Amino acid sequence: MTPQSATAATEPTPLARKLMARIAADGPIPVSAYMDACLNDPEHGYYRTAQPLGRSGDFITAPEISQVFGELLGLWAASVWQAMGAPKPVALIELGPGRGTLAADALRAAKALPAFQEALSLHLVETSPVLQSEQARLLGTGITTWHDTINDVPDGPAIIFANEFLDALPVRQLVWRDGEWRERCVAHDPDQGFLFCEGSLAELSTAEQNLLPCDPADGDIAELRSDATGLLAAIRARGDAQPQAALFIDYGHGEAAAGDTLQAVSGHRYAGVFDAPGQHDLTAHVDFRALAKQADMAGLGAFGPMAQGRFLLQLGLEARCQTLLRAGTPAQQQSIMSGARRLVDPTQMGELFKVMAVTAGLSEAPPPFGEQQ
Numbered sequence: 001m002t003p004q005s006a007t008a009a010t011e012p013t014p015l016a017r018k019l020m021a022r023i024a025a026d027g028p029i030p031v032s033a034y035m036d037a038c039l040n041d042p043e044h045g046y047y048r049t050a051q052p053l054g055r056s057g058d059f060i061t062a063p064e065i066s067q068v069f070g071e072l073l074g075l076w077a078a079s080v081w082q083a084m085g086a087p088k089p090v091a092l093i094e095l096g097p098g099r100g101t102l103a104a105d106a107l108r109a110a111k112a113l114p115a116f117q118e119a120l121s122l123h124l125v126e127t128s129p130v131l132q133s134e135q136a137r138l139l140g141t142g143i144t145t146w147h148d149t150i151n152d153v154p155d156g157p158a159i160i161f162a163n164e165f166l167d168a169l170p171v172r173q174l175v176w177r178d179g180e181w182r183e184r185c186v187a188h189d190p191d192q193g194f195l196f197c198e199g200s201l202a203e204l205s206t207a208e209q210n211l212l213p214c215d216p217a218d219g220d221i222a223e224l225r226s227d228a229t230g231l232l233a234a235i236r237a238r239g240d241a242q243p244q245a246a247l248f249i250d251y252g253h254g255e256a257a258a259g260d261t262l263q264a265v266s267g268h269r270y271a272g273v274f275d276a277p278g279q280h281d282l283t284a285h286v287d288f289r290a291l292a293k294q295a296d297m298a299g300l301g302a303f304g305p306m307a308q309g310r311f312l313l314q315l316g317l318e319a320r321c322q323t324l325l326r327a328g329t330p331a332q333q334q335s336i337m338s339g340a341r342r343l344v345d346p347t348q349m350g351e352l353f354k355v356m357a358v359t360a361g362l363s364e365a366p367p368p369f370g371e372q373q
């Protein structure tokens with residue numbers, strides 16, 4: 001898809017002014033710093049101030065489209081918990097839980113296995129105060145606690161969900177120019193506004209070097225998501241003593257690097273990445289090939305990626321829909337069918353969205369990845 005509109009704000013946003021001052025003082029900033037500021041600036045960042053989800057927001061996600069999504073993940077968690085040896089207690093951790101819909105649907109499905117339901121506590125890793133209060137409203141505070149990062153979640157066995165979380169972690173962009181990698185940066189010009197430029201390369205860790213394409217052509221752009229390396233290391237550290245299983249679901253690519261995938265969305269339409277900084281969602285595709293390498297380098301097992309459609313069908317989407325259809329009114333039946341189709345149809349979310357499982361301390365592939373090997 002291509003952007004449908006680039007609605008330039010007439011007045012600079014408060015964050016745009018802050019970024020202009022920063023660039024005027026320090027010079028151009030790396031793309032990762034621009035993306036981080038747009039999403040996470042403590043005063044004006046998108047995820048600090050906006051309510052992004054739903055029809056009245058900027059985008060809609062799988063759990064908001066169909067309850068079946070969260071329910072199947074809840075059943076997946078129950079079966080992984082059994083494969084872990086049914087540890088008690090067990091933490092169900094969700095990274096970036098949005099409105100809390102996925103967790104609510106997963107917890108309802110987990111009632112099918114009462115011993116699992118009794119063993120679990122829910123840990124939500126969420127930076128948005130706006131969304132935290134929505135989550136508290138939906139989920140209550142009984143078994144739920146909130147954390148700024150996964151490092152704050154108490155040690156122990158854990159099952160982790162991350163739906164459309166990785167795409168919100170900032171990416172560095174490197175440009176291959178004249179036989180070397182350069183840092184893609186954001187500059188500001190009084191006449192042209194924000195614009196891309198190329199600067200000298202900031203330090204590259206060994207892990208980052210391992211993720212770069214081997215044979216780039218002049219002008220190629222590579223994206224590096226170092227926060228994902230940190231996240232996987234944190235999961236690995238938790239797994240030194242206790243089993244961990246994480247499910248990453250996101251839109252992205254599983255094969256060769258895709259170049260520049262930075263995109264802005266506002267009101268369910270694409271916008272320019274420099275339009276209204278702090279007021280539009282800014283994401284970049286997840287490079288699942290890199291994620292698998294990052295997991296491997298962290299000493300974790302990595303399974304997939306598998307297309308979301310196939311993943312949900314193998315987990316039993318059709319049977320779950322049939323059960324719901326029997327109990328539904330005609331209007332509900334219509335919505336169940338259209339929601340399920342949207343999740344699995346290859347022309348909608350079924351192929352673009354992918355699922356990868358990452359494990360520590362588990363001897364077997366989690367379902368349905370064992371069936372894929």
Ligand SMILES: C[S@@+](CC[C@H](N)C(=O)[O-])C[C@H]1O[C@@H](n2cnc3c(N)ncnc32)[C@H](O)[C@@H]1O
Pocket residue numbers: 047053061062063064095096097098099102125126127128131148162163164165168169
């Ligand atoms: C695209 S939304 C996905 C929401 C939810 N998973 C869903 O599927 O509906 C991204 C979520 O990640 C949260 N988030 C973004 N960056 C974060 C960070 N660095 N740490 C924790 N949460 C973050 C956002 O506030 C939001 O809840």
